[in-house]
Amino acid sequence: MIKSSTNVIGIIFPNSYDALVPELVSVRLMASIPFASRYRIIDFILSSMTHSGIDNISVVVNKNYHSLMDHLGSGREWDLVRKNGGLHIFPPFAEKEVGGPYVGRAGALANLLDFLKSQKEKYVVMSDTNVVVNFDFNSMIQAHMDSGADITIAYNEQELPEELLNYQTSDKIFYYTFDVEQGRIRKVYINPKTVGVQNTSMNIFVIERELLIELVSTAYMQGRSFFMRDVIMPQLSKLNVQAYKYTGYVARISGMKSYFEENMKLLDDYNLDALFSDAPIYTKIRGDNPTHYKDGAKVQNVMMADGCVIEGEVENSVIFRGVKVGKGAKIKNCILMQDTVVEAGANVEYLITDKNVTITAGKEMKGTDTFPVYIEKFKTV
Amino acid sequence: MAKEMIAMLLAGGQGSRLYALTEKLAKPAVPFGGKYRIIDFPLSNCVNSGIDTVGILTQYQPLELNEYIGNGQPWDLDRLYGGVHVLPPYQKAHGSDWYKGTANAIYQNISFIERYDPKYVIILSGDQICKQDYSDFLEFHKEKNAEFSVAVMEVPWEEAPRFGLMVADENDKITEFQEKPKNPKSNLASMGIYIFNWDILKKYLEEDEADPNSENDFGNNIIPNLLRDERQMYAYHFNGYWKDVGTISSLWEANMEVLDPEHSGINLFDEDWKIYSRNAGMTGHKINEGAVVENALITDGCRIRGTVKHSVLFGGVKVEAGAVVEDAVIMGGTTVKTGAVVKHCIVAENVTICENAVVGAMPDGNENGVATIGSGVIIGENVVVGPNAMVRNNVEGGEVE
Secondary structure, eight states: OOSGGGGEEEEEETTTTGGGOTTTTSSSOGGGOEETTTEETHHHHHHHHHHTTOOEEEEEOOSSOHHHHHHHTTSGGGTOOOSSSEEEEEOOOOOTTTOSOOOHHHHHHHHTHHHHHHOOOSEEEEEESSEEOOOOHHHHHHHHHHHTOSEEEEEEEEEOOHHHHHOOOOSSOOOEEEEEETTEEEEEEESOOOOSEEEEEEEEEEEEHHHHHHHHHHHHHTTOOOIIIIIIGGGTTTSOEEEEEOOSOOEEOOSHHHHHHHHHHTTSHHHHHHHHSSSOOOOOOOOOOOEEEOTTOEEEEEEEOTTOEEOSEEEEEEEOTTOEEOTTOEEESOEEOTTOEEOTTOEEESEEEOTTOEEOTTOEEEOOSSSOEEEOTTOBO | OOOSEEEEEEOOOOOGGGGGGGSSSOGGGSEETTTEETTHHHHHHHHHTTOOEEEEEOOSSOHHHHHHHTTSGGGTOOOSSSEEEEEOOOBOSSOBOOOOSHHHHHHTTHHHHHTTOOSEEEEEETTEEEOOOHHHHHHHHHHTTOSEEEEEEEOOGGGGGGSEEEEEOTTOBEEEEEESOSSOSOOEEEEEEEEEEHHHHHHHHHHHHHOTTOOOOIIIIIHHHHHHTTOOEEEEEOOSOEEEOOSHHHHHHHHHHHTOHHHHOOOTTOTTSOOOOOOOOOOOEEEOTTOEEEEEEEOTTOEEOSEEEEEEEOTTOEEOTTOEEEEEEEOTTOEEOTTOEEEEEEEOTTOEEOTTOEEOOOOBTTBOOOEEEOTTOEEOTTOEEOTTOEEOSOBOSSEEO
């Protein structure tokens, strides 16, 4: 083995935290939410794994996964078409005893036990998709091996997003912060309401495959679903659980507001370079033509993908592929997803349009920075 | 399993009239229209017309072209049976030869063509910007019971002497071929796109090869021989957009025409006839505060802080604050630094134009040259590059005419 990571398999949970963005996941899941003008959120973690040499990746889907299947295809765009390994998509199958799809990370992994047992790699890395990062898994795996940990979990130092603090605790959504002592996680807090910067879990795990199989099998027999809450937390003194501090750029999607803000933040070149400079992020190629700014276009502070035709004014906005902006239309502080059409003379501010939305000629619509207006897929306003 | 028609794409020409642009690059690999290369057009036409087997004949500077074509996946030409194949000249048991001419290039690949046992072969050229449905052309060829058909364009009579001309009767049957004649009898210019019945093509290629005096060229040898033998030869009228981008000025012009699809007729935004290209995988482009962008094509990876007017920018081009780009074609990875002025020119890939340099000039009287900067060149601070300049090497100071 030339690189440590070729001895690693990746597992991605694309549905985690869906409930935080109910509007955006009505026709998709967290992983396939469009982000940064031409990507889906999963592109970041998938490309990161590919760049780290991980080429055996499983995506364990739970529901609403058509858009993700369409996006991932064979995995070719992430260089994941392989004879050995490559990309696997695991749809849920109803458990014999319970019926209905699984619950929680441990539940998802229990679905995968046979697959995990049949693999040969020594390590497993696992990640959700609500955190947008250009992540170097190699350094984390190296840190895991150096520390002799049983499990290593990545975190970053940040304030908890407002949406998490305000979230009405249910038994479905858990977020975690850590007390870290000399690199070891001593305490895990579930859904804390603490304000200020803290060690916030990114839910990126490194663990040996054999240990994972053992932990998940036990949890499954005991009917436990949540890996962090039910498996790791009760065993913090028994298992050596190390914290891996990530200092790179992190965009955490915790609701509509943070989705809006994290897109807007990338209009600052400093943030854009921080997220993209390490390695390219791959995505599904649509084969769009270049964007055409026609006479009459006035554009300031905009991030835009290919395939757009702009005849109006666009300011402080993130524009996805194939968007059309008609003559005299004004767009300010907006996120316009793929193939949105803003007809002539329309005037919109603080708007998030989902795919294929049409804003008809002359229409005026305004949200606010704390409450951007969201318009669902295929809707004509 | 036989294929009805396969394509052979002539991509070996040096393109010497593109000078600095083709110094290290085969002409078909020259970038065009913001995110394409010239060869994307015939390849996309093939796929859109239902042709799934394409042989690309390369000879001159094939490295970048080969890498670009790869396994053909961006054009959907990665097929189990067929697909795209790059065909350079190769050594054989009895000697080896470069491709001596267009006909010889096909002759040397007869065994490639026979693997697919096609009924028809279409010969394409890799230096044209054109959206054409080859299946319509084949339909015509079959209807006429032709053995050979050539796609022709009507050109203005005064320009006719620059072309190879087909003289045809009212049934489009070709009666005469004139290569760049002083006194044209026709204004039907050959586009260099031919459909042959394979048995006929093979016969004439073999005969041509046996003739020691032949130049092994389609225009000079094969077509005259077909005429001599009174073969069934027909002219297929094409009236869409077609441009031979073999010169600096025609390449510049064709790029500018992309900015005006309503009038020029080349529409890259056609959902029904997409042109495919290999994607560079860059982030969306950024138009920063203070930038002015008017009638421009801009693509992934660009960062614009200065002024861009009536120009075509390729992937990853940076235009710094205070820089001005007008009527220009700027290829991938180039940086135009603060205060630089770039006008009416073609700037190749990965060029750096330093602070306050001036490249090219808007037409003034009879001075309307298109300045050209070769790839990787650094134009130093305050350097002035004149409107007719052809820059191949770094310029540190002064003026270049």
